[in-house]
Amino acid sequence: MIETLLIYLFALSSLVAAVLMLVLRHPMRVALALIAAMMSLAGVYALLNVHVIAVFQVLIYVGAVMVFMVYAIMLLDVRDQSFTRRFSGLLVPGIVGLLLFLAILAHGLWRSLPAPAGVAGGTLFGVKDFSVAFLNDYWLHFELVSVLLVAAVVAALAVLQVGRRGRG
Amino acid sequence: MLIAVSMALFALGLLGVIVRRNVLIMLMCMELMLNGVSLSLVAFAQQMASVSGAVLVFLIFVVATAEIAIAIPIVLLLVRHKHAMDLDAYADLKG
Numbered sequence: 001m002i003e004t005l006l007i008y009l010f011a012l013s014s015l016v017a018a019v020l021m022l023v024l025r026h027p028m029r030v031a032l033a034l035i036a037a038m039m040s041l042a043g044v045y046a047l048l049n050v051h052v053i054a055v056f057q058v059l060i061y062v063g064a065v066m067v068f069m070v071y072a073i074m075l076l077d078v079r080d081q082s083f084t085r086r087f088s089g090l091l092v093p094g095i096v097g098l099l100l101f102l103a104i105l106a107h108g109l110w111r112s113l114p115a116p117a118g119v120a121g122g123t124l125f126g127v128k129d130f131s132v133a134f135l136n137d138y139w140l141h142f143e144l145v146s147v148l149l150v151a152a153v154v155a156a157l158a159v160l161q162v163g164r165r166g167r168g
Numbered sequence: 169m170l171i172a173v174s175m176a177l178f179a180l181g182l183l184g185v186i187v188r189r190n191v192l193i194m195l196m197c198m199e200l201m202l203n204g205v206s207l208s209l210v211a212f213a214q215q216m217a218s219v220s221g222a223v224l225v226f227l228i229f230v231v232a233t234a235e236i237a238i239a240i241p242i243v244l245l246l247v248r249h250k251h252a253m254d255l256d257a258y259a260d261l262k263g
Contacts, residue, residue, distance in 0.1 A: 011173045018180040018200055027192050027253075034196050037177075041203055044170070048214050053206075053225050060229045065199065065236045072240045073192060080252045087187050088255065094186035102179050109171065133219040134226070141223075145230045152234035159241045 003047055010043040025086055027073045035066050052130045170211035177204030191243050191253050195236075202232050 017037035024030050038061045045054035134142065177200060184197030206225045213221020250257045 008169075011170065015173065015176055015180075018177055021193075021197065021200065022180060022184050022187065027190055027196075030193050030196055034200060037200065038203060041207055044207070045210055048170075048210060050210055050214065050222055053210055053222055056226060056229055060233055061199075061203075065233055068236060068240055069192070069196065069199075072244065075244065076192070076247050076253060078247060078251060078253050080254045080257070085189065088189045091187050094183055098179055098183050098186070101182075102175070105175060109175070129219050130222055130226075134223050137220075138223050138227075141227055145227055149230065149234055152237050155238050156241050159238065159245065162245070 007044055007047045010040040010047065013037075014040040014044070023086075028070070031066060031069050031073060034069075035062055038062050038066070052127055171208055174204045174208035174211065177201070177207065180204075189255050191246070191255060194255070195239055195243065199232070199236070202228065 014037045017033045017040065020033040021030050021037070024033060038057060042054045042057040042062075045051075045057060181197045181199075181201035181204060184200065185194050188194055188197065206228050209221050209225050209228070213219070213225075246258065247253055
């Protein structure tokens with residue numbers, strides 16, 4: 001009972017943080033709101049007993065990606081028009097199109113989904129189950145992802161190299 | 169319920185990408201969209217009691233990290249080039 005309540009609470013706080021991301025002005029505050037949303041999602045994952053994903057959500061997203069983002073915000077302290085005018089000219093068409101998109105998506109989903117079987121299921125994804133499935137069945141994907149990471153590192157270096165040549 | 173939450177997160181992130189002007193904030197809204205999708209994956213994996221959804225979410229995390237590692241240097245270069253984070257400054261690609 002208390003777990004269901006906590007799941008609702010964390011989901012609500014992630015939604016509130018997502019709305020805050022849309023209305024806040026300074027990029028640093030937006031980054032903090034995104035961190036809050038990710039932390040509450042990690043709480044939801046932990047309450048759903050998917051502990052591995054909760055840990056990696058905090059470690060990878062909040063620990064690596066958002067720290068990188070915060071560094072970029074601190075590096076790029078440019079104050080231009082995007083500071084005084086938060087929203088682009090697409091505000092009204094964007095909202096209208098989004099409502100349409102949501103209506104279509106909700107219509108399709110609600111027809112096709114089976115009846116939800118409660119919020120907090122009981123299945124436990126421990127680290128052991130996860131790693132056994134990961135390294136027995138999905139080892140090829142693991143290798144492919146490591147190749148992708150190497151390619152990303154090379155690409156980031158190449159991008160920086162282009163910039164250095166452009167300045168010099 | 170969690171599917172609805174993930175749909176709402178995805179929609180809010182999409183709205184942020186469309187509506188905001190700052191390049192970095194648009195990147196962060198894309199991260200929010202990705203988080204919504206992984207929440208839906210976790211919810212489905214929970215319903216079906218299968219561990220492969222969790223594996224897929226882990227792979228998505230790694231891909232998101234690679235994406236950010238490339239996107240941030242590109243944004244850094246663009247901003248150094250134009251001295252602006254406003255999206256209207258990059259309108260010269262428009263035909």
